[in-house]
Amino acid sequence: MRELSRQDVLDMLTGSAILGTGGGGDIDEGLEYIDAAEAAGKSFRMVSVEELADDAMVCTPYLLGALVPSDGDSPQDYERLPKSDTPAIMTAFRRLESYTGKSFQGMIPCELGGANTAVAAYVAAMTDVCLVDADVAGRAVPEITHSTYYLDGLDASPAVLANEFGECFILENLHDDLRAEAVVRALAKVSRNDVSVIDHALPVADVNGSLIKGTLTKSLELGRAFREAHASGDDVAERIAAVGDGEIVFRGEITRADYRDEDGFTLGDIVLAGSDDYAGSEYRVSVKNENMASWQDGNLHATIPDLIIVVDLKSDEPVTNPNLKKGVHSAVVVLPPPEQFLTEKALAVFGPSYLGLDSPYRPVIRK
Secondary structure, three states: OOEOHHHHHHHHHHHHHHOOOOOOHHEEEEEEHHHHHHOHHHHHHHHEEOOOOOOOOOEEEEEEEEOOOOOOOOHHHHOOOOOOOOOHHHHHHHHHHHHHOOOOEEEEOOOOOOOOHHHHHHEEEOOOEEEEEEEOOOOOOOOOOHHHHHHOOOOOOOOOEEEOOOEEEEEOOOOOHHHHHHHHHHHOOOOOOOEEEEEEEHHEEEEHHEEEHHHHHHHHHHHHHHHHHHOOOOOOHHHHHHHHOOHHHEEEEEEEEEEEEEEEEEEEEEEHHHHEHHOOEEEEEEOOEEEEEEEOOOEEEEEEEOOOEEOOOOOOOOOOOOOOOOOOOEEEEEEEEHHHHOOOOHHHOOOOHHOOOOOOOOOOOOO
């Protein structure tokens, strides 16, 4: 077990936001959860899954929704509803405890991201248990099905959801995570595009083989490298590429960053005009919550499951979608995906075909 200092947690969230490829929630939102736990006198502990007993119960807390408000929402849709004083994620967790009659010994992030990694850490701290040094995506992803839980056929039920209004929903007998995605997304859309979820409440023995292990340690190390690069004036993109075993693939100025809500997702495009060695060239990144694919001068360059990261070279914290702005000097870094997402089944779920691209997956980073 490892006791995490505040700086450790901040570095972990920074690294998670970088690995989140634009998604996974804002780091500022994540920090609100961390501050709330510390204000309650709580501390943060992290364990490897091997440190937990096989029969120890674990679960996966997260937030789900679009990153921008729905165009269809109006204040009248929600202003009459009272807001709960209890954070929605804790409403969901306490309901899960009472529903299952189980005690939980560990929290597993559903993905890496500035908010969703923090949410798992927050629930762990508030319940005096440990954060598990693992996740099920190795990055941030737009859908519940983009996880090793889904790839391995683990049951999400019962899933417990809550929103800011204190409304709580228990989902039983979900056929699979594909159905869970549809149902949870629908509930998010009627919850101001923001719902808190706890699912995959299972013993360690059931989830152990599905976890991507060590990803929170990797996030912590990457976040520390990012912080130290800024402090020393080093090139942060070069440091990210080095620590993440990736490559810088483009440098330039953002000329366009458009985002919109569609069916509960944030869609958009980020366009950069090249500078330095890339002068005269253009790079476009398409977004579905996260950065999904990229083109250089109209030619497809990178796709999921590769991690496509747009780095604001001046900001001292990662900038996520939909917060990238026109005129910002940036670099694009591509990191390799977890090996669990390179199988034929995984690529069918989270590869070029998911984006409607008639192209096989071609890794940018070749080892």
